Amino acid sequence: MKITLDNMEDFARGAAFLGTGGGGDPYIGRMLAQNAIKEFGAPEVITADELADDAVVLTAAMLGSPPVLLEKACCGDDIDLAIRKLEEKLGRKADAILPIEIGGVNSTLPIMAAARLGLPVVDADGMGRAFPELQMVTFNVYGCSATPLVVTDEHLNSVLIEADSGQRAEGLVRAAAIQMGLSVMISSFPLNGRQVKDYAVHGTLSLALGIGIAIREGRTAGNPVEELVAYLKTTPYYNQAKILFDGKVTDLRRETTKGFAIGHCLMDALDGSGRQMEIIFQNEHLVARENGITKAIVPDLICMVDRETAEPIPVEHLRYGQRIKIIGTSAAPIMRTPEALQVFGPRIFGLNEDFIPIEQL
Amino acid sequence: MKITLDNMEDFARGAAFLGTGGGGDPYIGRMLAQNAIKEFGAPEVITADELADDAVVLTAAMLGSPPVLLEKACCGDDIDLAIRKLEEKLGRKADAILPIEIGGVNSTLPIMAAARLGLPVVDADGMGRAFPELQMVTFNVYGCSATPLVVTDEHLNSVLIEADSGQRAEGLVRAAAIQMGLSVMISSFPLNGRQVKDYAVHGTLSLALGIGIAIREGRTAGNPVEELVAYLKTTPYYNQAKILFDGKVTDLRRETTKGFAIGHCLMDALDGSGRQMEIIFQNEHLVARENGITKAIVPDLICMVDRETAEPIPVEHLRYGQRIKIIGTSAAPIMRTPEALQVFGPRIFGLNEDFIPIEQL
The missing domain is CATH 3.40.1610.10 (CV3147-like domain)
Incomplete structure (x- = not known):
């Protein structure tokens, strides 16, 4: 590479x-x-x-x-x-x-x-x-x-x-x-x-490059989010990828406090179903909950991308009204062991629930 | 020594x-x-x-x-x-x-x-x-x-x-x-x-020892505060010593905040004159004001001692009702230069007044 x-x-x-x-x-x-x-x-x-x-x-x-x-x-x-x-x-x-x-x-x-x-x-x-x-x-x-x-x-x-x-x-x-x-x-x-x-x-530098290529090629083909998810499914770590939500930002709270960017983001589904998703973050996204039900949780990955271009959206660029797709993926196996969860599992971040792999949610 | x-x-x-x-x-x-x-x-x-x-x-x-x-x-x-x-x-x-x-x-x-x-x-x-x-x-x-x-x-x-x-x-x-x-x-x-x-x-280790000896000998003689002040007057730095106040603690606020012990202490005069003294401290005493008039201010020294024994009283041992004499003394000349006041003069501590030597107050 x-x-x-x-x-x-x-x-x-x-x-x-x-x-x-x-x-x-x-x-x-x-x-x-x-x-x-x-x-x-x-x-x-x-x-x-x-x-x-x-x-x-x-x-x-x-x-x-x-x-x-x-x-x-x-x-x-x-x-x-x-x-x-x-x-x-x-x-x-x-x-x-x-x-x-x-x-x-x-x-x-x-x-x-x-x-x-x-x-x-x-x-x-x-x-x-x-x-x-x-x-x-x-x-x-x-x-x-x-x-x-x-x-x-x-x-x-x-x-x-x-x-x-x-x-x-x-x-x-x-x-x-x-x-x-x-x-x-x-x-x-x-x-x-x-x-x-x-x-x-x-191999994660190679994987990052692969993800970027998939997004670019998907844009040319007119379906970047789908191409991205398809690519993730071929990777050794991120193969449990799925689109968790398709919505727009209706509420956003973001503070620079204790040395972090901490807050949450609420989204309404675009399909008119009335479903809501909440994402809680401490610099990174920690948990995604749809109508209170956990759909993905750390250390699994919760990623926000622009729903049209699949452009990844960092927390500092989140805006009210943005249209976003949420992609959840599995983390590398070494990140999901019991010892690993003692260091960066949900409870370490103050979340009152245990880790459940995204493929079981 | x-x-x-x-x-x-x-x-x-x-x-x-x-x-x-x-x-x-x-x-x-x-x-x-x-x-x-x-x-x-x-x-x-x-x-x-x-x-x-x-x-x-x-x-x-x-x-x-x-x-x-x-x-x-x-x-x-x-x-x-x-x-x-x-x-x-x-x-x-x-x-x-x-x-x-x-x-x-x-x-x-x-x-x-x-x-x-x-x-x-x-x-x-x-x-x-x-x-x-x-x-x-x-x-x-x-x-x-x-x-x-x-x-x-x-x-x-x-x-x-x-x-x-x-x-x-x-x-x-x-x-x-x-x-x-x-x-x-x-x-x-x-x-x-x-x-x-x-x-x-x-020579400040020697001076500390001299001060301690003066207090001890003063206790034997029955007038430790006076002996202490008399000794200070013989020293190269602390020779402008005087008793600023003789009172009891009527109000005390002391917080451990921003990494310091910060607060103030109010005293009423014991002579029934109604005079009050306020001391403001940030770990150390910064200014002594009698009825709002500054009597001593950093970098000159403001010291609290037990009025009977001349025992020095650190901020953490201050108590309501304590009977205290306040002694003010000059700081060493090297501590009173214009350059020195830029580093630890009154305004550096947020006090809205200039340094005036204790002998002029």
Whole structure:
């Protein structure tokens, strides 16, 4: 697989779909990666299996509230600094850059970082989607430490954190991010190649690209949402895809609070049936309920797309009256284990229900 | 000068006086230092002038809300860790430990740290009193960087911060401290010997001891408050000392908010004159007003002592009905310069008036 200037739009659009409402505006993410590729060349994309077991793999991500990223993007030096400071702490240079999440801007930011630093980027991530909190990744589920980690801002202030749990690290990172303006760069979860092979969700850069291509080709064919769902059904993780709802936004509450974009969105069905769907989000969509009945719930993916163009809609672009189709899909199997649900199952987000796979709902 | 088990009580009591209401319970501070001296021996106390110009001098302090320290003191390993992590970052070992402030627990904590690490402690500090925020020290006024600095907690989580200003460092430290339970250890303002000689407030450990001795001897003589004021008048910094008020507490509001102990205290005069005094505090006392007229204001010192025993009263021990004498004193000249007032003058604390020296009030 190659990420180039030519397929960046497809890739960023697919990643925005996997962002499940969070992860930031794909336009911003695309611009950041495109500029880096123009200046430094496209980074090599390697599979996890190509990593040496003792390779040093560092993640590169934006952390904060996606709506803030619209106003305060990254400058490049900040993400370089986060990685360099983490290398300095580890006493070893990075061999590759890994996306911590494939959803949204955090799919393109590692490409930007890898291009700037002349490193390969790994075709894998820590969730196969996006999640709002630092500890919500497979690596944490399976015992890899989130720290040491480094947070930086555009003034090149930096914070190096060493904590005894992913949850504690999240608390410290979030507090620093709020002080730094709620859109910061972070390099966390320093991993070795073996850990990436064992615990990453593999091939997700390729899948994001595939999703973006399916949407584009569907537009040409005049049925982008159907093409998208058909493509998802062919994938190893997202094969339980279905259209959950076809409606328009009738109520929207969205606050930037506690360091997140938190709220809910209500939709009325367009078929005149009177059915209603409610989506609750914390950066990402957490649960979709039709007339109070759960239709999909984390860690399965709940994605909003424009009903005509299948354009993924991040939470910050939701508007009253928008016409939207809701697509639900299964998450990767490694994301649905009992241990994984202890870290990012429904109850972790304060939802008073257990996870039920979308194929059973 | 020597700090020993024998004079620790005098020393801690004098330091509590210089804490101007903040800086934490001297009993806790005394216990911490006494235990360290019993286990590791008393540290050597050296003057700033004994430092080599290129000596590495690190500060050791507790940061947070003094009332929280009553419930969550430090364990020793946490302050060791803060200093060791800062040494690691600097790539040099510390040659001496310096109190960042002489007021309260932060006078005894450096003694504890120095004892544990086998280092001398410098007879000086960064203010000759206590202040609530990180950047409120002479070193910051005169251009020494607060960072790199390290914050640690009792679980041995650590945060290393590098920031472009003392104010920014304070924001990041405070956010981390709140996450870590609002009573944390910090080693900040890494200095060289020349900087300590040029910008520290010299001899303040000796002065704290002198204050404690004056109170104890005054108790024997039956007039501790008068003895205390008489001693202060002989000192290089606190020589404008006077008794501002003699009253009892009639109103008290004290909140732990934004990472500080913030509030005010009202007192009625005991002489039946109907005069009232109001003290406003943010950890430390900021201004003393009698019937609305300012009698002393930061950075000059406003200290509360028991009217019979001259025992210094930290904010967290204030109680309705307490009988108190308020003593005001001048701050060290280096604390009263125009540059210094830009960093910890009245307006920095949100008070709508300029600094006027206590001798002119």
